[in-house]
């Protein structure tokens with residue numbers, strides 16, 4: 377998995393791409409987009425309630441099938457309430473959710489079954505393309521909250537967050553050039 381910082385940065389970049397501006401239209405909306413880019417990791421919650429945070433992590437919430445259903449419902453709600461085009465809202469929601477899946481797919485995973493079931497419901501197979509270092513949160517399914525937190529607040533995870541910030545920079549540069557050009561043409 378990537379860190380919540382990495383997922384949040386991805387959510388910010390996608391929102392900025394849609395708005396053609398690095399300056400968010402509304403901080404509240406940006407908060408919502410960042411939350412949605414992290415949403416698949418809500419699968420930590422049932423485990424945390426049981427005292428073993430990893431127990432249900434990397435289940436079907438990390439799949440395109442779940443992301444599709446999520447985007448369908450969220451896109452429909454937004455377009456109904458705000459009178460916006462459904463297709464556009466659906467794609468935006470799917471992009472936010474999907475950014476999480478792509479980042480997790482590309483991250484090393486030290487806990488079997490390695491990777492995420494990204495093709496569920498078409499396949500239960502777990503996939504991983506380990507290009508990015510993992511975020512540590514214990515490799516044990518039944519790790520206690522103490523073991524989980526000791527890994528989460530490790531130096532290694534600080535290094536991963538730094539790397540994620542560096543990897544985001546080129547996207548921000550491209551976006552800033554693009555949005556400046558938009559302003560000049562306006």
Ligand SMILES: [Zn+2]
Nearest residue numbers: 377416417480
């Ligand atoms: Zn995840």
